[in-house]
């Protein structure tokens with residue numbers, strides 16, 4: 211059986227990914243900072259990815275590595291300490307994984323490392339693809355550092371895929387879980403001006419892209435993990451209202467979001483129109499290319 215070693219597997223994406231990987235027949239070892247129940251067929255390894263420690267031995271002999279660890283971007287205000295935690299939980303984690311690759315006698319074939327569309331400039335009408343320039347803001351620089359750390363794996367002969375993930379829509383977590391109660395009460399609506407672009411992806415396609423990146427011997431470098439049809443925020447709100455059969459015209463103004471979330475409100479208020487050029491060009495077929503079908507699937 212091919213072994214995979216995963217960081218951040220206990221999170222929102224990881225919880226959807228693990229059953230799919232098991233179905234594919236992989237032998238799974240997953241790192242967590244907490245003791246986890248092993249009855250699910252996953253072997254949990256206790257350790258902190260930010261700390262150099264025994265967990266790094268798991269890399270030796272693994273077929274593939276999946277790197278999903280990261281302090282949540284939204285939720286806490288971006289104080290200097292929080293910014294450090296956001297950075298370290300991604301950049302230092304990735305550096306520690308790559309150090310383990312360098313030390314491994316039997317090196318992995320592939321590393322699939324998470325990144326985010328926060329890499330790209332915000333508030334533009336331009337369509338962004340994997341060749342677009344990175345932004346000069348906090349998230350842009352963070353994603354660049356994160357990807358630069360992962361790319362060093364290529365020096366050790368490991369095919370490296372940088373998955374630039376958009377806003378993941380799924381059950382039990384992520385953006386949709388936060389929005390659903392408000393929309394169900396009929397109190398939902400566009401966040402901010404509503405004109406900003408919203409580059410979403412159904413969680414089944416994040417999982418699909420990870421499986422595809424592992425299995426393909428060819429895919430490497432940046433891959434935008436977004437649906438091929440991004441929408442404006444106001445259209446996202448009206449489509450969600452439509453599938454829930456609720457009104458969705460009450461806007462949440464920018465100043466209120468800024469007040470609650472501080473600088474991290476940027477993620478919601480400053481849109482990006484990102485396209486999955488690399489995935490489409492290399493033959494990935496999206497299960498949910500259209501928003502309405504994606505939202506119907508996730509809300510019924």
Ligand SMILES: NC(=O)c1ccc[n+]([C@@H]2O[C@H](COP(=O)([O-])OP(=O)(O)OC[C@H]3O[C@@H](n4cnc5c(N)ncnc54)[C@H](OP(=O)(O)O)[C@@H]3O)[C@@H](O)[C@H]2O)c1
Nearest residue numbers: 218220221222223242243278279280281299324326375378
């Ligand atoms: N969800 C999205 O919409 C989205 C969008 C763009 C990019 N991404 C990126 O994709 C990756 C997976 O996303 P996700 O939504 O599944 O993430 P998540 O649920 O927020 O977190 C993933 C895991 O990271 C570990 N973690 C959290 N804080 C940490 C810290 N301070 N130090 C070390 N490890 C920490 C936790 O594992 P343990 O507690 O078990 O250690 C957690 O279960 C993340 O890197 C995220 O930034 C996600």
